[in-house]
Amino acid sequence: MDQTGLGILVPVTNRPSNPRVRRAARVLALVPALLVTSATGVAFAEPPATWENTPPVSGLHVVLLLVMVPLALLALITLLVCLPSMSKGETYHPGQPWRGESEWFGGPRTGLEAVDSAVPPALTTSGPTRGGASGRW
Amino acid sequence: MAAGDAFTAAQRHEIDKAIRDAETLSRIEFSVFVGRSEGETRPFAERLHSTLVAPDRSVLVLVDPAARILEIVTGVTAHRVLDDAEAELAALTMQSAFAEGDLVGGITRGVQQLAEHGRRPAVLHE
Numbered sequence: 001m002d003q004t005g006l007g008i009l010v011p012v013t014n015r016p017s018n019p020r021v022r023r024a025a026r027v028l029a030l031v032p033a034l035l036v037t038s039a040t041g042v043a044f045a046e047p048p049a050t051w052e053n054t055p056p057v058s059g060l061h062v063v064l065l066l067v068m069v070p071l072a073l074l075a076l077i078t079l080l081v082c083l084p085s086m087s088k089g090e091t092y093h094p095g096q097p098w099r100g101e102s103e104w105f106g107g108p109r110t111g112l113e114a115v116d117s118a119v120p121p122a123l124t125t126s127g128p129t130r131g132g133a134s135g136r137w
Numbered sequence: 138m139a140a141g142d143a144f145t146a147a148q149r150h151e152i153d154k155a156i157r158d159a160e161t162l163s164r165i166e167f168s169v170f171v172g173r174s175e176g177e178t179r180p181f182a183e184r185l186h187s188t189l190v191a192p193d194r195s196v197l198v199l200v201d202p203a204a205r206i207l208e209i210v211t212g213v214t215a216h217r218v219l220d221d222a223e224a225e226l227a228a229l230t231m232q233s234a235f236a237e238g239d240l241v242g243g244i245t246r247g248v249q250q251l252a253e254h255g256r257r258p259a260v261l262h263e
Contacts, residue, residue: 100172106156
C-alpha cells in the first residue's frame with residue numbers, strides 16, 4: 001500500500017475481463033424485445049359499416065377552427081396578462097428615466113429636512129456595527 | 138412627506154401595509170425611501186438611517202430608480218438578527234423585480250423577506 005492512498009483504487013476499478021461475454025449478453029438481452037415487436041402483424045382496421053359517412057369539411061371551416069380560434073385565445077391571454085399592470089397604473093418602466101418625486105415610507109415626519117440637520121454618524125471601527133447590502137439592477 | 142406622483146394611492150397603501158406587516162412579524166422598524174439620492178448613495182442611505190426614530194432597531198431600504206441603485210442599511214440591533222447575507226438575499230429578490238419594472242412588488246417582497254429573516258425564533262430556554 002503506497003502512502004498516497006491511490007493504491008486502494010486499483011481493486012475497485014474492474015477492467016472488463018472478457019469483452020466477448022459482455023457482447024453476447026447484450027445480444028441476448030435484445031433478442032426478446034426484437035422478437036416481440038416483429039412477431040406482431042400490421043394492424044388493419046376499417047370503420048364499421050354502421051358508422052355514418054362524415055360530410056366533407058370546407059376549407060373555410062378548417063381555417064376558422066384551426067387558425068382563428070388559437071389567435072383569439074392568444075389575444076385573450078395577452079389581454080389578461082397585461083390587464084393587471086395596466087389597471088395598476090405602473091409608472092416605472094425599466095430603462096426610462098425616473099420622474100417621480102422622492103418618497104419616504106416610515107421616515108421622520110419632517111422628511112428629508114431631517115437628513116440635512118442630522119449629525120453624521122460616528123465612524124466606529126470596533127464594537128457592534130451597522131450592516132446591510134447594496135445592489136444594482 | 139411630499140406626496141409625489143411616483144405612486145398611486147393604492148400602491149402607497151400596499152407599501153405601507155407591507156412595512157406594517159413586516160414590523161409586526163419581526164419587531165424591527167422598517168423604512169423605505171424611494172427617490173434620488175443626494176451625493177453618494179451609501180453614505181446618503183446611512184444618513185437617512187441615522188435620522189430615523191430608533192436607528193439601532195431599524196432597517197432602511199433605499200431605492201433609487203433613476204440610478205438603479207438599491208441600499209439596505211441595518212441598525213446595530215437589527216444587524217444581530219439580520220446579517221448581511223440575509224440582507225443580500227432580499228436585495229437580490231428586489232433587484233430581479235425592479236429589473237422587470239415591478240417597483241412596488243419588489244419593495245413589498247423585499248421588505249417581507251427581510252422581516253422573515255429578521256424574525257427571531259421563539260426561545261424556549263434562556
